Amino acid sequence: MQDHGTFFRDAEPKAREAGILPPDSYDFYKALFEYHSARFSAYRALIPGLSVTEAPAPPVLAPGSVTLNEEASRALAEGLRDLVDIVARFNTGMSLEALRSAPAEGIARIAIDAFLSRDMEPLSGAASGYRIGFDELVFVALNWLKPFFAAIAATVRERVKDDEWFKPACPVCGYFPDMARITAAGEGRRHLHCALCETEWTYPRIQCAICENTNAELLGFLVEEGNARHRVEVCDSCKGYIKTVVIPKFQEPGSVDLTVENVLTAGLDAAAMEKGYSRP
Ligand SMILES: [Zn+2]
Ligand SMILES: [Zn+2]
Structure with missing residues (x-):
């Protein structure tokens, strides 16, 4: 932890x-x-x-x-x-x-x-x-x-073998993710972060982290002006969203704490909910 x-x-x-x-x-x-x-x-x-x-x-x-x-x-x-x-x-x-x-x-x-x-x-x-x-x-x-x-x-x-589990539920405890990170240094891979036990696991980039929808036309993201570090990935199939931290190339993934990021990005939750999206 x-x-x-x-x-x-x-x-x-x-x-x-x-x-x-x-x-x-x-x-x-x-x-x-x-x-x-x-x-x-x-x-x-x-x-x-x-x-x-x-x-x-x-x-x-x-x-x-x-x-x-x-x-x-x-x-x-x-x-x-x-x-x-x-x-x-x-x-x-x-x-x-x-x-x-x-x-x-x-x-x-x-x-x-x-x-x-x-x-x-x-x-x-x-x-x-x-x-x-x-x-x-x-x-x-x-x-x-x-x-x-x-x-x-x-x-x-x-x-848990990371490359055998591409589900939106935590591979350890089965609970929901609260945040995602995309790591430029890791070939742009996306990881989800468990809201309960804080396990992180690999998840496809073009797939809803709530309903697993892969239709790219129904997937999008919201950004805040002047904030290149965060975005909200949204799905118009289930109307769900997940907040994402984009970690630039020369930054270690371990230098980011997604539990803290979740608390400090409450404004993004408000913006997503205002647009009709919600999270589980
Ligand atoms: Zn978990
Ligand atoms: Zn969805």
Whole structure:
């Protein structure tokens, strides 16, 4: 898992100057990204004792693949408490107090299988049970479990052969991509980036990253004036979009953090949605 906090700090002065995020949200993201790094280290230490069943073909993880032991349940409960604290500290407008007394292990089980199956219905039930907004619960669950899945992904990633998997779902966890990158140095290859476990995988250039449509006439992209670094690839078959970072020839792909780029390109989401596109 990349150290998002460092990338975010480096990008902060420019982003503030350009007014990319509300001024009071930078400290929240710094705390959130530091949280990811700290939890990633904590979960990595648990991985050897965790029972993970790998599917014979990608995605490597399927619903039921991850069995929580006592240690993992305790670590996840601690992770949830820390995250609820961060959200409470920064006036995010979210009220998650009900999660403080909730049985973390139960929510973890529901959320893990909801993400692995991409079926969010069980989380919707949990949200009304705790009187939390559905979007808020998904946001919290995603950020809570992201370092946990990233720790698992780090150990199983090598099972996936990059040139045998050209699907829009993550080959490790099956979840949706949140960003793409095109690397000039890598012969213009496109990679998708998992919104959950942060695995990156190769994906065809001329193919919708949501519905797999390959009809070039229905594919296009939106650009922002004066911004050659980003574009939004859109599909008129499914009306989906994905934000893309174009990495120039002399820049290493590792010098770009797509999780941070996703946060700092909120304006592109607004532009795409205004034109009638949405993302899963
Ligand atoms: Zn993934
Ligand atoms: Zn599409």
